[in-house]
Amino acid sequence: MPTLPIYLDHHATTPVxxxxxxxxxxFFSTSFGNAxxxxxxxxxxxxxxxxxxxRQVAELVGADPREIFFTSGATESNNLAVRGIVTAxxxxxxxxxxxxxEHHAVLDPCRRLEQEGIEVTYVSPKKDGIxxxxxxxxxxxxxxxxxxxxxxxxxIGVLQPIDRISELTRSRGILFHTDAAQAAGKxxxxxxxxxxxxxxxxxxxxxxxxxxxxxYIRRTRPRVEVSxxxxxxxxxxxxxxxxxxxxxxxxxxxxxxxxxxxxKQDTVRIRRLRDRLYSGLLGxxxxxxxxxxxxxxxxxxxxxxxxxxxxxxxxxGLDDIAVxxxxxxxxxxxxxxxxxxxxxxxxxxxxxxxRFGLGRTTTEAExxxxxxxxxxxxxxxxxxxxxx
Numbered sequence: 419m420p421t422l423p424i425y426l427d428h429h430a431t432t433p434v435x436x437x438x439x440x441x442x443x444x445f446f447s448t449s450f451g452n453a454x455x456x457x458x459x460x461x462x463x464x465x466x467x468x469x470x471x472x473r474q475v476a477e478l479v480g481a482d483p484r485e486i487f488f489t490s491g492a493t494e495s496n497n498l499a500v501r502g503i504v505t506a507x508x509x510x511x512x513x514x515x516x517x518x519x520e521h522h523a524v525l526d527p528c529r530r531l532e533q534e535g536i537e538v539t540y541v542s543p544k545k546d547g548i549x550x551x552x553x554x555x556x557x558x559x560x561x562x563x564x565x566x567x568x569x570x571x572x573x574i575g576v577l578q579p580i581d582r583i584s585e586l587t588r589s590r591g592i593l594f595h596t597d598a599a600q601a602a603g604k605x606x607x608x609x610x611x612x613x614x615x616x617x618x619x620x621x622x623x624x625x626x627x628x629x630x631x632x633x634y635i636r637r638t639r640p641r642v643e644v645s646x647x648x649x650x651x652x653x654x655x656x657x658x659x660x661x662x663x664x665x666x667x668x669x670x671x672x673x674x675x676x677x678x679x680x681x682k683q684d685t686v687r688i689r690r691l692r693d694r695l696y697s698g699l700l701g702x703x704x705x706x707x708x709x710x711x712x713x714x715x716x717x718x719x720x721x722x723x724x725x726x727x728x729x730x731x732x733x734x735g736l737d738d739i740a741v742x743x744x745x746x747x748x749x750x751x752x753x754x755x756x757x758x759x760x761x762x763x764x765x766x767x768x769x770x771x772x773r774f775g776l777g778r779t780t781t782e783a784e785x786x787x788x789x790x791x792x793x794x795x796x797x798x799x800x801x802x803x804x805x806x
Contacts, residue, residue, distance in 0.1 A: 420783040423738045428623075428718060428777030429572055429600060430742060434669070435625040435778070441672040442627065445665040453662045454653065464664045471671025478674040479598070479617065480608035481634050487654045488667055491631035492599035493523040494648075495618035496566075498633055498658065499595040500527040502644035503564045503616070504536055512563040513537045517549050518760040519574075521597055523618075524566050537561075545762050547576035547710035555586055564593045569617075570601035573757040573773055574710030575719025577601070584613035593642060599623055599631070603677035604716055605685070609634055615642050621666065625778055626673030630666035688776050689717035691785050695774060696720055698789035703796050709758055709771060720774040723758075727799055729769035735795040739788055742773050 425433070445467060453468045455461025469483070476483040489495045504512045516528055518540045528538045539557040543549045549567060558565075565587050570577050580596055587594040595616040598607060602617075603624030609617055620631035635657075636642045644657060651659040677684075700706055705725030724732065729743045743755070754768035763771075774788075 420781060420787050423740060424784045424788060425740045426774045426776060426780065426784070426788065427740045427742050428780075429575075429773060429775035431622045431628065432625045432777050433779055434622075434627055435673060435676060437676060438626055438669045438672045442665040442669040445668050449664075451664075453664055454651075464662075467664060467668050468662055471667045471674075474671035474675040474678075475619065475632055476634075478607070478678045479602060479619070479634060480610050482637065485609075485634050485637050487633045487635060487657050488662060488670075489631045489633055489658055490629055490663075491622070492521075492597060492618045492620035493631075494658075495620070495631050495633040496521070496523040496595075496597055497527050498644065498647055499616045499618060500524060500564065500566060501531070501647050502657075503593055503595070503642075504531060505647075506643045506645040507563055511537075511561050513539070513559050513561045514564045514566065515539045515541060515554065515557045515562055516566045517541045517543060517554075517568075517578075519543055519547060519571055519576075519757045520566065520568055521572055521599070524568070524597055528566075542760055543576075546714075547571060547574050547757075547761055548714060549578055549583075551579065551582055551586060554583060558586075558590060558592065562590070562592050564595060566595040566597070568597040568600075569607070570598070570605070570716050570719075571710070571757060572600050573755055574721045574761075575600070575716035576710040577605070577714045577716065580612050580614065588613055600716065603674065603681065604718055606681065609636070616644075621670035621673050624673045624677045627666045627669040630663050630670045632670070684778055685717050688778075688780065691780055691782060692717055692720055692774075692776055694782070695776075695785050695789060696722075698785070699792060702789065702793040707767070709761060709763060718776045720776075721771060722774075723763065723767045723771040724796055725767065725770070726803055727770040727796065729771060731799055732770065732772060732795065735799065736772075736791060739791060741775075743769070743771055 449463045451460030451464040453464040472483045472486050476486045541553050584594045593615045596614050597618045599620045602619050615636045617634040622628040653659050707723045709721040754765045758768040
């Protein structure tokens, strides 16, 4: 019997690894200096710690440390990428291309740009959640400045063909940004091999602290120009002003280092547990539908719908298992997931969906308990609807 409650919502956030916490603690107390203080040892200690973390984050994604800019998280990184690219190029009319299944941290800035007179095209994916390269190509225009497509979807875990999209944009001289918040630390990423120009990252999806993230910005062939959206001090090479969150950045670096070193073994174990969960549910419940491609998917993710049920009843019944019916940032709304809608899933089935997010701390006993609990709950709820 596993310890209850069980946490299977690792796409919303992850528990901070104890080794990450340990690395952060000195920077709350004895090494509390401001990394911008250049005239004493307290500042030098903080500056050196930030430099180490910058290198650790860069190594996770195959970047140069000088290409990593720390932010408050992936939401800020996405805003900086989308708005910063458009506002940096004032000499021509801009056009942005993105996809309908993006996180709201990309969709909302794009809608704001539309209000400011910038044209944005939203490309819909196929029913498996993957965007067809031809559809993205058709959306491009002579004035297209930026294409933004997330690496792994935060709800259905589907992996997009980032390398092929970057080949397309590079051949047209168009900048390419990817939100890799869900993918980084879970699957191998190399910004050079992928050919991306900008990439958003966050610590709290890889067993790091909340409130700290980064934006990778390519600095060669040629340098990508981005305008700051936060000013007042010139921190982070003038791109992101504000006193650096040194403890958070140190924790981010440690989390990135641990993910880089342990990703391979973690992935094998977590994929096995995810497949165990899927086969267990499929073997005991009729009318289970996987949302999105099962082949091109994060090993940590399973998003399924249960025909004939109401999603709220599912969540209420799973009182000792932490799961979600969509993105954590929109869980307060009664609207069905915009991601599942984009895949053509009807509203009723979308509301009867569950997102299981597995992580470093997930155990086999927890998966077996979840299979039993969900199967029993679905059977009980369906007894109330005899025609199902």
